[in-house]
Every structure is written in C-alpha cells, then in structure tokens.
Amino acid sequence: MDFSNTEEQQMLQESVQKFVYKSYDFDTRKQIIASEKGFSQENWDLFAELGWLTVPFKEDDGGFGGSAVDLAVMMEEFGKAMLVEPFIATAVLAGGVISEQGSAEQKAELLPKIMEGSLQLACAYAEQGSRFNLANIKTSAVVEGDTVILNGSKTAVLNGSNAEILLVAARESGAATDSEGISVFMVDASSAGVSIQSFANVDGKKSAEINLKDVSVPVAQRLGASGSALQALQDGVDRATLAVSAEAVGAMESLLHKTVEYSKTRKQFGTAIGTFQALQHRMADMFIECQLARSIVIMAAMKLDGGESALEKTKSVSAAKSRIGRAIQKVGQEAIQIHGGIGMTEELDVGHLFKSVTAAEIMFGNTDYHTQRFASL
C-alpha cells in the first residue's frame, strides 16, 4: 500500500504546477475567457509539446498509457487554477469514445491529431429531455444508401463551439431510452444543417447548444458498428466524470486554502475572524470534506485502474461523484460565507472557484443522479 505519487505522477504534477505558476494567474485566465475562442491555442500547443494530451490515451493508441490515477493527479492541478482549456472535452471524453468505439482506421486518423494538439473535438450526447440518462437519445439517424441523415438537438456540448468535429450520439433504432440502437457519428462542425449556439458556462469553459437539421453524413463516419455505441459513451463519460471530480478536488483545496488565509488577515471586532470558533469549526468541516473528497476520488481512480468488474468500476465512479457533489456544496458555500461580501464579487478568485465547483457538481450527472445510480447498480 502506497498512497504517495509515483515518479511519473510527481513529474506530471510539477509540470502542471510550473505552467500554472508561469502562465496562468487569475488575470491571465480572465483574458483567456474573454477571448474569442475562450481558451488559449498557445497553451494548447504547449500542452501538446509537454505531452499532457497523450496522458489519457493507451499506449496501443500511441498515447502515454496513463492510469486513471495519473489523470486524477493532473486534473487536480488543473482544478486548483481553474484551467478552461478543453482538456476533458477533447482528450478525455471525445478521445476516450473514439478509442473505445472507433475502428483502427478511425483511430489512426484522429487520435494522433488530438495528441499533437491540432484537433478540437466535442461529444454531443445530452439532449433537453434526457437530463443525465445517456441512453435517452431522440436525435435520429436514418441511413439512406451511403449516407446518414441526422435530425435533433443537443445540449451541454462542452467545447461545442471550438470543435472541428462533433461526435454526435444519435438513435438508429429502438425507443427513446433503449440501450440498443445508439450510434456515434463524426460530424464536421461546418456541415450544412448544423447550427451552433456558443456560450461560456458558469465556470468559464466554452459550451454549446447544437441543432441538427437534415445533416447528411457518410455512413463511414459512424464510429464502430451500428447501434452499439452506448457502452463506449458510458465508459467515456465515466472517465470524464472521474476527471471532473479530480478537478473539483483541486478547486476545493484552493477554496479551503484561500478561506483559511483570508480568515487570518481579515479583522472584525478588533481581531482576526479566524479566531472565532464559529468559523473555525466550519473551516474544520471544509477540511474534512476536502479530505473525504480526495480519498474517494483516489479510490475510484484505483478501481478504474484495477482488476474490478466493469460494474464495480462504474459504481465507484458514481460513489465518487456523489460524495464529491456533497463536498462541493459544503466547501463552496462556506467559502463564500466566510469571505462575506467580498466573496460575492467578480473581482475575487474565490467566487470563480465556487462557480467552477458548482459546474463540476452538475457536469456528467449531479449528486442525486449519481447517488441513485450507485444505489441501483
């Protein structure tokens, strides 16, 4: 048993820390969010150069063959500084789905481009009526000869505004919530009939609502066999769930640290507010939440890497996301409360960390959803 970082994990961690220290302070982040793309291409190129974009990929796919623990270690550092670059959307989620579901040719065509930083992707799976049920897909895919016609609309498409290729989950057969009949198609974002409404989420990350009207795609753009994509989607989303949970652990760490430091300097009634027991116990509880959150993310990562059954892996991801979600509400809300009015302002980073973890709580299924999913598996 050894819970310390391996040498590789240590290197990854230090590499992200160094980058953040040099090029990702709070003001720089603000400028990046305000830019047209909403992320920095320069940073993205650097991520590729540093090899970060290969971490989520298997060695067979030409990747670094990173474990889930490696990924979690990295994402925690991303979370501390609230990086908005679409690492999860492109490399973890979309890359993961292609790696699971794509043919050898499809993988050979796309994965190297992701890893070298020249391709942005987005996975369009959620719909207005589906909430967090991945199997609930109404977007239709009708095969006509060599082409497929897609109709429907997608919501919460992370990185949807910057992606050159959209991975669109659509139904070829079956009723709206059947697990069979779902396929994923690679759709050129500039195709006729694709309309993209772009915006930033509360955490500053770019997202989109996407409408598909009679979009015509060659059948060859389907990932894998017809109607068989749900498992790959689920695995990709599970891994992305772990990644976003680890990001939240990092962001909560920042929230706790900033809150404790603030309470040592902010004076009221002639004394630092951190000397008040009413606040001390709340910060002690924040600390406990941060520790439990880290423990359960490590557990889920270890189980994803280990020899457990697919069911156990999925269960551990839901256990982690459920527990993380409770920690997020507690730590986020208390951080604002203890900061008082200044915590409510746009100018201070604490409020932005709160917004980041709030987005993380909802992303890939909120606390209630994952609690129920855990209970039902």
Add this chain to the structure above:
Amino acid sequence: MNADFTAEELQFEIEVREFLQNDFPAEYREKVDAGIRLSKDELVHWQKILYKKGWAASNWPVEHGGTGWSATQKHIFATEMGLIGAPEPVPFGMKMVAPVLMAYGSDEQKQRFLPDILESNVWWCQGYSEPNSGSDLASLKTSAVRDGDEYVVNGSKTWNTYGQYADWIFCLVRTDTSVKKQEGISFMLIDMKTPGITLKPIVLLDGHAEVNEVFFDEVRVPANNLIGEENKGWTYAKVLLTHERTNISGVPRGKRRLAALKRLAGNTDDGFGGTMLENSAFKTKLAQVDIELQALEYSELRTLAALSVGKAPGPESSILKIVGTELAQEMDELFVDLAGYNCLPFVPEQFEDGFQGEAVGPGSSAAAALSYFNNRKLSIFGGSNEIQRNIISKAVLGL
C-alpha cells in the same frame, strides 16, 4: 499509488481470518449478531484465547509480550476482528494504561502490572472525567496530597466505563493547585479495593449501567503507585492520546453493520407491498451511508500508508474520529428507520445475557432505539467531536 497489500500481508490476512473463523467461539458470535451483550467472563475468556495465540496485545512491542506488528498488520487484524464481530480487548488496560506504563513507568511498575494486563488477569478502568471536568479535562479537581509514603486522594470521577468489573483504576489527580491547571496533574494507579472508594452506577438512556461515578474519600494510595514524575501527568496522558488514533474509524464494524442493514431492509416490509430495500427514500440514505463508508475507508488507508512509511500520526486523524462516529450514528438512525414501531418497546433486559422471558418484537428490532440512544456517546467521548474540530483548526489549519 496503490492500495494493495504485499504478499506477506495477504498471507497474514488469511492467517488472521482462519484463526478467527476457528477460534472465536460460535456462541459469542451468535450473541454479537443478535445484539446481546457479552458478559465480563465471556470477554475475559475471549481475551485469554487471543493471549494463548500470542495476539492479545496487537499494539504492544515484542519485549513486553506484544505482537510487534506493523501499522498495516494491526489494521488487518482490526479489520478481520471487526468483520466477524469479535470484540477488541477491553481498551483500558491494553490500550490506555499499558502504553503509559511502558513509556513512563518504573521497571518495578512494568513488571508488576504489564503481565497481568497481557493475560487479562486484571481488569482496568479509567478515572479521567469529573462531574465538572468534561471536555475541559485539565480543570479536574480530585486531589492527591502527599502524606509520608502515601497520597491521600479525595474527589470523584465520572463516566467510568465498567468500573463495576475493575480491579484497578488509573487516574489523573491534582497534586499542585498553585500552578497552571495542566502543570499540577499527576498520573496515579489505584487499587479499587482500597478503603474509601465507592461506586455509584449511572443508568444511561438504553437502560444499561455501562458507566459509574467513582467517589474517593480519604483514599490512601502508596506513593510508588505514581507514574513518572509528580505533576507531569497531563503530558503523559496527552502523548498517549495522539498515538492511539489509528483503527478508530470503525470501518470494519461499519461494513458489518451496513451488510446487516441491507439484509434487514430486504426482509422488512415497506407496508405497500414491497420491501424497504426498494423504498426510494431509504435506498438513497443507505447509498449515502455506503458511499461515506468508502470515503472513510480510503481516508483511513491514506493515514495508514503514511504511518507505514514512518510518518507520525498527525492531527489529521481527528477526521477519522469525527467521520467514523457520525457515520456510526447515521447507521443507528437507519436501524431505527427500519424497525418502525418495533423500536418503541423499552425492554432492555431482553438483550442481556441469560434473559429467560418472552422477547418483544421480531429479531433484535427492539434493540435499534437502544443502540441509537447509546451511540450518542460516540461523538461525546474520546475528545468530543467539537474538541476534534478545535484540534483540526489549530493544528492543521493554523487558526
């Protein structure tokens, strides 16, 4: 990063499991499962079985007859004991007074007391809290005044667990009233048969007199029963506290109780044609407890891994006490939930050993409320959970 045991540790796990399967008496196991309290004789009998195996003192060094186990081995042993429901040795001798004796006692004191603790020949109890000294333990007033070769002790101790069975009591007493409160306290061992000691049982909410008030009236204690130096008792007691915070999370016992909850829920009607395991409100609460137990387990493993590479147990382990006790209390709430009306009958004697009358309610459902009441103690004793939060905010957060 990995949570795996080594091959030797896995082998040890098997050895412990097999020993417990074979040697923890089946009749005790049945009683534990049925929520019936083991008697003093039964507890001592079980401890002597452990002694024969050489496993009585998992936390002692080999030189005193302990196992000399690593932190991980101790964890494995405690886990297997908890999973099967075997009671841990009564802590007052083995885990509380013995480490103080080893660290600060004279050679004569070690030879006199340690072997009988190891063999479970002598039952110890604790004299720390007083009616007016709870969380502020250092304000204790029971006095010990030197008179020739003896001390004369006056005062009273409370929340004294199982003092009715005890042969000896270890006490914190005030030997100097003129200095800062922490600096006038001494650590003293007192024979419970000494004239002037009386015990008054305190019946708790579950109807059981688990604790006592102990009165000292002109009790004469030989001066060589003092541990270490006079007025250093607070330091001794504190050092002990920070070193005994592993295996306090109760994860193994929690796992056993969780499994029991699931079994019971599957056998309990929800009143609408299904079982409580299908009841969505109950199911959600059960899932949350299940998840919390996993978060706690991995927190404990992280602490353990840090210990096994030689780091000192930090105040972070206060987390294990807070979360472990609050989780155990939540489980009690779920047992009460499941019992419904069946937790209302107050018939505590039916869970005592040797009860001959007609039991009320199915299974041990009537024990649910008793356990719920009794386990409110968990967040109060061993340094209340508020004291633990003080420790975290001072020692970890630097507030």
